Amino acid sequence: MIAFPFKGTRRPVANGETVFLRHPEVADYAEWASLRAESEGFLRPWEPAWPSDDLQRPAFRGRIRRYNQEIGAGTGYPFFVCSQKNGCILGGITLGNVRKGVSQSGQIGYWIGARYRDNGVMSEALGLLCVYSFSTIGLHRLEAACIPDNARSIRILEKTGFAREGYLRSYLKINGVWRDHVLYARINPRHELAMAPLKQGETA
Numbered sequence: 085m086i087a088f089p090f091k092g093t094r095r096p097v098a099n100g101e102t103v104f105l106r107h108p109e110v111a112d113y114a115e116w117a118s119l120r121a122e123s124e125g126f127l128r129p130w131e132p133a134w135p136s137d138d139l140q141r142p143a144f145r146g147r148i149r150r151y152n153q154e155i156g157a158g159t160g161y162p163f164f165v166c167s168q169k170n171g172c173i174l175g176g177i178t179l180g181n182v183r184k185g186v187s188q189s190g191q192i193g194y195w196i197g198a199r200y201r202d203n204g205v206m207s208e209a210l211g212l213l214c215v216y217s218f219s220t221i222g223l224h225r226l227e228a229a230c231i232p233d234n235a236r237s238i239r240i241l242e243k244t245g246f247a248r249e250g251y252l253r254s255y256l257k258i259n260g261v262w263r264d265h266v267l268y269a270r271i272n273p274r275h276e277l278a279m280a281p282l283k284q285g286e287t288a
Contacts, residue, residue: 103208105163105164105212107155108162116144120197130230159180162176165205177206189225190223210244214244
C-alpha cells in the first residue's frame with residue numbers, strides 16, 4: 085500500500101467515528117488516481133464508461149474545476165470519504181443535481197475503493213452526507229438509484245434508511261449499456277410529521 089499524506093488545505097465538512105468527508109482538491113490527484121486504477125475492475129461494472137483520459141492529471145484538474153463551480157452554485161457537493169485514522173482517501177460520495185424551491189431535493193452517488201469494501205465505510209459516509217444534506221443544506225428529499233443486481237449498494241441504502249420507491253427502465257448508461265435502476269429515497273426526518281396522512285375525520 086502506497087502512503088499519500090494529504091497536504092491540502094480543505095478541512096473536514098462532516099466527521100464520523102471512522103471516516104470524515106471533505107471536498108476534493110488538486111493536491112489529491114496522485115492518491116485518487118492510484119486508488120481508482122487499482123479498483124478499476126471492481127468499479128467499471130457499476131459506473132458510466134470511463135473516458136480514455138479519465139485517470140490523467142489534466143482530466144482531474146478539469147474535474148476539480150467542475151466540482152468548485154458546483155459547490156459555488158450550490159448545485160452539487162462532491163466529497164472524498166477519508167479515514168479518521170490516517171486521512172487516506174477510501175472512496176467518494178456526491179450530492180448532485182441539488183434543487184431548491186418547491187423541490188428541496190438532491191441525488192446521491194458514491195464509489196468505494198476495492199480494498200475498503202464490505203467494512204461499513206460507505207454506510208457511515210452515506211449517513212454523514214444525509215445529516216449534512218438535511219441539517220446544513222436544509223433539503224427535504226434525497227434520492228439514489230442503483231442497478232437491481234447491485235446487492236452491495238442496495239444493502240448500504242437500506243441500512244441507511246432509504247426506502248425503495250420505484251423501478252426506472254433504461255435509466256442510465258452504465259459501462260456503455262443502458263441499464264434499469266431501482267429508485268431509493270429518504271425524507272428529512274424533521275419533515276416527516278408534516279407529511280403524515282390525515283386520519284378519518286381530521287381536517288387540514
